[in-house]
Amino acid sequence: MKVSVTVNGAPQEHEVEPRTLLVYYIRDVVGLTGTNIGCDTSSCGACTLLVDGESVKSCTMLAVQADGAEITTIEGLAPSESEMHPMQEAFREKHALQCGYCTPGMVMAAVSLLQEHPNPTEAEVREGLEGNLCRCTGYHNIVQAVLHAASAGSVPA
């Protein structure tokens, strides 16, 4: 089955099996491995990316369901090689990662969260990230980073 999508602004077209999950398509076919696979059961959020601007767990979507969509992965956030996205900058500034495995998914979920709630309270950030698990339990600094990005006026992805 043919799938045509835009990934980080670049058109992609591939023949895939219908059962191919979006995250495997992105990692193995498109070749962008920044999106991690964690639990593979739509619990942990490590595979979060944006489909038409909204956060989605890419282990729970078929690549064929994304046909025609615009997909943004962690690799597509930064405006240039030398510049980070404000959410990435905020994660660095607030030391919002330890092992880093959850980070791509956390950043993508956080970008989507700020699009829906541009000025969230701390409680709204915590609830808004309920779909993303950090096994280092580094939530405190992650929440601080999202609040920091919000106060700095994050740009949309």
Next chain:
Amino acid sequence: MIPAAFDYRRAANLDEALSLLSDGGEDAKLIAGGHSLLPLMKLRLAAPSMLIDIGRLRDLSFVRDGGDHVAVGALTRHRDVEIDETLRAHAPLLSHVAGQVGDPQVRHRGTIGGSIAHGDPASDLPAACLALGASFKAVGPSGERTIEATDFFEGFLETALSPDEILTEIIIPKATGAGWSFQKFNRRAQDWAIVGVAAVRGERTGISLVNMGPTPLRATATEAALAGGATDAEAAARAAEGLDPPSDLNATPEYRVHLAQVLVRRALEEAGAA
């Protein structure tokens, strides 16, 4: 985890979906957001021979004010139910409950129709529909019919929909100004409820339970007690009467009975205070 292989067809409209469904045989399944079906397929608990993707039937994604009711298209995503102003005004229980399903990523994909048609006793939205006295429109080869929510959930993951029918619309009688409450007890933020309670108290009273039996259920003994003039505490004590709640890693049946009584009391108090 990869699902078993299947044929994939994408329906461009409702008629095409219906004809694919009748041609596909008993093993064909509809997929919309896929957030109930895909996890089962990845675990190989479901292995449909054909998936018919109805996710692009945009005509079935809507919220309409129908005068005495609000009509919600089956393809309306949880996120859209959560933020819809008409529902917030006339059926705030439903929009609140939609905002409690899973997590934001799940709510960006999952649809209300998918959740209802899946018929999972652990899901929140079927209970909200029962409490609100909803009914469901389904279309099949022989036309359209309306099924009351109370007649819809027949067994574990079994509904009154026949294999060649498609759920198209959820009809919610307006509960403008009525008191309501949703109590969801779980251990982790994004988990299913170990026990949940949806309550509406106004011109019509509806109390329903999540994860207290093989289907989404009404707390009929509590409803009858309230109608007979019982106090909230008396009515709540009867929450699990006649029910046979499941046992799993999270809870024993006895614990669920206790939770149901406590949560129904809290729900009645919160809904009654409005």
